[in-house]
Amino acid sequence: MTDYETVSADVDDEEEIPEDHPRYQDLLTRHRIERGVEKGITHLQGMHAEGRGSAFDYLLGEETIPSADEAERVAAAHLLLAERPVLSINGNVAALVPGEMVELADAVDADLEVNLFNRTPERIEAIADHLREYGAEEVKGLEADARIPNLDHQRAKVDADGIYAADVVVVPLEDGDRAEALEEMGKIEIVIDLNPLSRSPRVAEVPIVDNIIRAVPNVTAHARELADADEAELRAIVDSFDRENALRTAEERIRSGEL
Amino acid sequence: MTDYETVSADVDDEEEIPEDHPRYQDLLTRHRIERGVEKGITHLQGMHAEGRGSAFDYLLGEETIPSADEAERVAAAHLLLAERPVLSINGNVAALVPGEMVELADAVDADLEVNLFNRTPERIEAIADHLREYGAEEVKGLEADARIPNLDHQRAKVDADGIYAADVVVVPLEDGDRAEALEEMGKIEIVIDLNPLSRSPRVAEVPIVDNIIRAVPNVTAHARELADADEAELRAIVDSFDRENALRTAEERIRSGEL
Secondary structure (H helix, E strand, C coil): CCHHHCCCCCCCCHHHCCCCCCCHHHHHHHHHHHHHHHHCCCCHHHHHHHHHHHHHHHHHCCCCCHHHHHHHHHHHHHHHHCCCEEEEECHHHHHHCHHHHHHHHHHHCCEEEECCCCCCHHHHHHHHHHHHHCCCCCEECCCCCEECCCCCHHHHEECCCCHHHCCEEEEECCCHHHHHHHHHCCCEEEEECCCCCCHHHHHCCEEECCCHHHHHHHHHHHHHHCCCCCHHHHHHHHHCCCHHHHHHHHHHHHHHCCC | CCHHHCCCCCCCCHHHCCCCCCCHHHHHHHHHHHHHHHHCCCCHHHHHHHHHHHHHHHHHCCCCCHHHHHHHHHHHHHHHHCCCEEEEECHHHHHHCHHHHHHHHHHHCCEEEECCCCCCHHHHHHHHHHHHHCCCCCEECCCCCEECCCCCHHHHEECCCCHHHCCEEEEECCCHHHHHHHHHCCCEEEEECCCCCCHHHHHCCEEECCCHHHHHHHHHHHHHHCCCCCHHHHHHHHHCCCHHHHHHHHHHHHHHCCC
């Protein structure tokens, strides 16, 4: 892929990117990830991962398809039903949707927990600071006083009163091993991933095949809309969800959509 | 995309990546690009572009499909017929296939020319040095004493006795604007790009839809095989090529292949 070079994301501030630019979302995403790398919150490999994601998004048509919108509503219902919901934040999530994750945490009364593959104290601190700049009050993940079973030591670190104790976790852009280990712990897992056949969405209770930049605000919007719904209504939404259909529909869209 | 995290390319030396690893090519590619960024020869956006490419490669099955092999043979024939063939090198090409480009230049008696979108004297020097480490004797692109018509100033810079005067140019991972401008200059253009619908392969005389890591050594192998062919034989190879079919076949493979 090469056309990236003709639409430079090389602006100092994201407000310089014209919102009516046909590649607006892609430019915004690249700009945020690049700033994340520069700020030390995103690993260089995160830039590569984002590039992969952008190709799948291109194939999806760079829009929230109806089955993803439905999955986002189901995710909102799960989060509202949860007793201890936690939103997991890695370097790409922090770079791409820091304010959006803070807003979602607010809307569903969830905790935010920093959770990194390439875990260093500096990066964890930088990400926590970054989230606080966007309004986060409490950020978990710094204690790391519990372990997810069946994962190697570094990858397993979580907070005892955070992801470890959570009943519902949102793990956007999560890697397959950890997604699987969390599922084995019996958690209700909500994964956001642009490749419907990668392992994380396939093990998730709620796979959302959508760009995180569109998905997170949309989950928040659904949560606000459902704020007054009673438990029976939320359960009905959750029970009606067909995860296999969501994955299949996304795959069909990728195969048949405009390249 | 996330599974990148489970297969870390975080090794000090590429020889540490096991060749029988099912994701060997992807790991090797990411490792080389990451080193390129660290060495100052690859722009951070190159990591993103490589990620995009890797998604298309995944859809292609991460192999050289028969129509790409044919295009690589045609490219070899064009290079052998050329009077002034030039291989264009940008930051991703330098990071991914420095030795392979030097070998190809050798096999077809072509010049190497550094040609950057984000052009700075430091990056040009770093890339020229990098190519020399891999055995390049002469590296063009430092003079930049000619301009490609119909491109903005920075993007247009080339060497008068290099790309400007070339009859056949290999522009792997080229952006659409420049690919188009070179085509308008009447050059025979060979483009290597993993997305068959991006603008560069669509304007190229020879579009190669393949990973550059596989494509370049294969063009070299074809060139060696054709070293004793006479002009009539080379012309017959070149004339038999159907570029539309090459693009269509690659697109079909991407749509129907295993995700």
